[in-house]
Amino acid sequence: MSNNNSQGSIRFTGANIVYPNGTVGMKDLNLEIKPGEFVVIVGSSGAGKSTLLRAVNGLNRLTSGQIEVDGVAVPQKDGRELRLLRKRVGMIFQDFRLVKRLTVMSNVLIGRLAHVPGWRAMFNLWPAHDKEVAMKALERVGITEKAWIKASQLSGGQQQRVGIARALAQEPAIILADEPVASLDPVTTHQIMQDLVRINRELGITTLVNLHFLDLARKYGQRIIGLRFGELVYDGSAATVTDDDFRNIYGRDFTEDDVLDEDVID
Amino acid sequence: MAMVPPKPARNWPLWGGTIAFLVAMSWWSAHGIGFSLTELLCNSAGGTRLLQESWPPDFAFLPRLIDPFMETIYIAIVGTVVGGILSIPVAILAARNLTLGPIIWFADRNFMNILRTLPDLFWAMLFATAVGFGPVAGALALSVFTIAVISKLWSESLESIDMGMPEAVRACGGTWLQMVQFGAIPQGLQHYVSYALYAFELNVRASMVLGLVGAGGIGMILETQRANFEYERVTMIILAVLVAVLIIEQISESIRKRLA
Incomplete structure (x- = not known):
């Protein structure tokens, strides 16, 4: 990062x-x-x-x-x-703005959308590097272990951490x-x-x-x-x-x- | 406790006027089509005879219904899948909050209206003329019908999604397509599946009617048996259709309930 x-x-x-x-x-x-x-x-x-x-x-x-x-x-x-x-420019919102039905990882990867070719994002074929960046972003806010949990199952504070991780994934x-x-x-x-x-x-x-x-x-x-x-x-x-x-x-x-x-x- | 204000008096002139208007409309319309109760009663003998000839249903005919019945289901499935896929862009561009611009929105809205205004029978006859009588014409007609149904319902439900997530995707530098895919569709997915199942129910029923104008399936058998005055077979077909439609609707409804 x-x-x-x-x-x-x-x-x-x-x-x-x-x-x-x-x-x-x-x-x-x-x-x-x-x-x-x-x-x-x-x-x-x-x-x-x-x-x-x-x-x-x-x-x-x-x-x-x-x-x-x-x-x-x-x-x-x-x-x-x-x-x-x-x-x-990363952005963090009051209402977190996560896709609740998707995993934490998928949500953080949204921060990589502008960094990868359009077709890769579209078919969910994220390059290893971008997954790595997303993982590191989760690490930085201390919720790595939640990576594969649905966003809807997190508490408010955890959801906001995902929001922060998504912004960090942009390497802003x-x-x-x-x-x-x-x-x-x-x-x-x-x-x-x-x-x-x-x-x-x-x-x-x-x-x-x-x-x-x-x-x-x-x-x-x-x-x-x-x-x-x-x-x-x-x-x-x-x-x-x-x-x-x-x-x-x-x-x-x-x-x-x-x-x-x-x-x-x- | 606060005083409850007196209940306002009912607007009797309005009620009376409305009822008088409805009665007058009905009488005028009945007169227009030559509807007469006495004539109906005099001719009831013909109806009774038809019913007698239609009973009991010809169960021996049942095995011969399987193939055309499966054809009807195939027509409905192809129509739902093709129409269901095509309805996605049509619905998204017709949703005011997601569309690409006022001109595209306006054009798409009107396109949807045209599809919806023309009845499925019209499309069946159009495609029968274009690709020949048979199940392909039926499937094409139902594709159009499905686009009309799903895009109308789904564009309206997409208009009521929370725009926070789409904005967040935009804020990350996402394109319009990514905004739709990651921001909007996850919120509208449940509705979409529900509407697609609903369209499938309609399509099973419609594909029987379409058979009457030569678009294949069980409707075509119904029409030939009716033309041959095989009323006991007609009853059999109607019964079979009734049971099949009820079963399909039950399954589809229970899935939709679970999604909601």
Whole structure:
């Protein structure tokens, strides 16, 4: 699972997204993310966290402006160029998005789709190398022994690990995690966050994580980006972020709904 | 406890109007086709005689039904398999959430509508003219019929799948075909099998009717025996068909229930 550390930079330049219903998802965003950074994006719901993440791999299209990944503009229409970009960008979802009736291995191999000739994937004739990559990805999240079990038989935390393994199987330069722990219990939440941090450290994959729990953002983030109505309102180190900063990001006092562990509010 | 609002009064003029409309429609239609109860009663003697001649069924004829009956089943199987395979792309392109573009979607929808609007008997006669009378024409007609049935039902069930998984495949850099294969079809597979079995049930029944217009199978025997006034044999055929259809439907239904 080699990963060139010089890869995985992202740059937003005057990027705007306005949805067809008029909602502003991203407003004049200028942002630079360096290779290997671990960035946590916070903001209340509807602040544009998902919009930002999904713009990086072209699931959301820009209304104006530009996003570059490693100096190459993210294509704004479907096609080969966009697929080539997505090949290098793994994504992890809140609802895991696994094929429940298939084995864990088959699910992780979906991460190899863009790496093998179409007919091989179609007839399930995966090259040994790709199976190896998938197995190593499972190893990295510690669920190798579940490889031949149906995804539906796993717990939520295990399913999210399969989700992470699928992203790792892409051998990506960037990982986008869209609320990866929002459907997990507190204990599993910390395990998954630790996994993401560890993978970021070990492989140097640029990682963008959307979180809505402030204490998680503070604990696991390296850099925190705050969004409000699609606008960048905070960008700084997780070590120095203050409660006032969070109040400003949310536009209100925060409550126990905004933290995972209620004790952190005094 | 909160007050329950009074039950609204029934809309009697609407009900009365609807019933009057239905009665008028029925009377007008019956008049149009010259339907008359008195005439029906006067002619009932002919019907009674036909029934008497049709009983008892000619069981000695049963062994001679096996071959044409198997032919009917073969026609139904070939029709279901060929139509079932062809219906896959037709259904996927007709599903709004999966199709390749508005023009293809529109063309495919209309293609499906045309297939469905024209009855299976029409297709049987068309193919009988094209490839000659016999089981091949029947199988072709049922293939078309199967495409019409499965693609309509399945495209609608595909439209209600969760698009999360297809999006995840796209996000990995997957192509449209991979999005369909890995993201959409696993969710729609159970429905597809269920609809294919349902189409097979319809096809067994339809292939008997198709025989009447010369598309082979047991329907063709039924037609020749009827033309020869061998009513006891006709009864035998109808009984055999009834039993066979019931058995096939039972099997198919129990499989479908297990899938659901």
